[in-house]
Amino acid sequence: GAVVSQHPSWVICKSGTSVKIECRSLDFQATTMFWYRQFPKQSLMLMATSNEGSKATYEQGVEKDKFLINHASLTLSTLTVTSAHPEDSSFYICSVIAGWADTQYFGPGTRLTVL
Amino acid sequence: QQQVKQSPQSLIVQKGGISIINCAYENTAFDYFPWYQQFPGKGPALLIAIRPDVSEKKEGRFTISFNKSAKQFSLHIMDSQPGDSATYFCAANVQGAQKLVFGQGTRLTINP
Numbered sequence: 360g361a362v363v364s365q366h367p368s369w370v371i372c373k374s375g376t377s378v379k380i381e382c383r384s385l386d387f388q389a390t391t392m393f394w395y396r397q398f399p400k401q402s403l404m405l406m407a408t409s410n411e412g413s414k415a416t417y418e419q420g421v422e423k424d425k426f427l428i429n430h431a432s433l434t435l436s437t438l439t440v441t442s443a444h445p446e447d448s449s450f451y452i453c454s455v456i457a458g459w460a461d462t463q464y465f466g467p468g469t470r471l472t473v474l
Numbered sequence: 475q476q477q478v479k480q481s482p483q484s485l486i487v488q489k490g491g492i493s494i495i496n497c498a499y500e501n502t503a504f505d506y507f508p509w510y511q512q513f514p515g516k517g518p519a520l521l522i523a524i525r526p527d528v529s530e531k532k533e534g535r536f537t538i539s540f541n542k543s544a545k546q547f548s549l550h551i552m553d554s555q556p557g558d559s560a561t562y563f564c565a566a567n568v569q570g571a572q573k574l575v576f577g578q579g580t581r582l583t584i585n586p
Contacts, residue, residue, distance in 0.1 A: 402576045465517035
């Protein structure tokens with residue numbers, strides 16, 4: 360399977376600031392990456408589909424101006440949470456599609472805490 | 475119709491026992507069914523997956539049973555160990571559509 364990394368693994372920021380999270384596909388060229396959000400004890404919620412070289416596709420209810428996604432290369436996608444507020448505190452996870460039947464492989468996640 | 479319903483929400487099994495987690499779906503277009511294992515503070519890891527053209531797939535202690543007519547599939551963990559304690563998610567998608575639809579998750583605890 361594909362190996363996916365995320366940076367940082369955790370981040371604490373003040374309300375009103377912006378935070379960038381990186382997702383890297385280490386051994387696979389990913390034309391498509393996904394960004395998920397997971398609240399404690401809940402399932403994964405798809406936020407957006409990140410396509411290399413084009414605009415991301417956001418799920419209904421996800422603010423595209425707040426969650427900026429850039430997929431500038433086949434190995435890197437970034438999620439920027441702009442003007443973060445405490446309600447944006449969550450676990451953010453990216454995934455890439457590789458191999459058989461559109462299998463998704465997930466990164467280790469980034470814990471965002473907004474004070 | 476896009477939902478995947480997972481049960482139970484939580485499960486406690488004694489060491490050495492069999493853990494069984496069930497999922498049901500409505501969308502007959504789903505044609506790929508993976509299971510993911512997630513430990514606290516970590517991303518989900520692919521455990522095992524099945525296509526609907528087979529009724530069972532086994533990998534080590536993990537088995538997926540698939541009932542196409544009932545639109546149900548389940549994960550069986552044989553000889554459950556404390557290290558299996560984690561949250562398990564079933565999922566489904568339509569090949570080509572790429573998006574995964576996740577179940578609600580099952581928190582499994584294996585008592586020593």
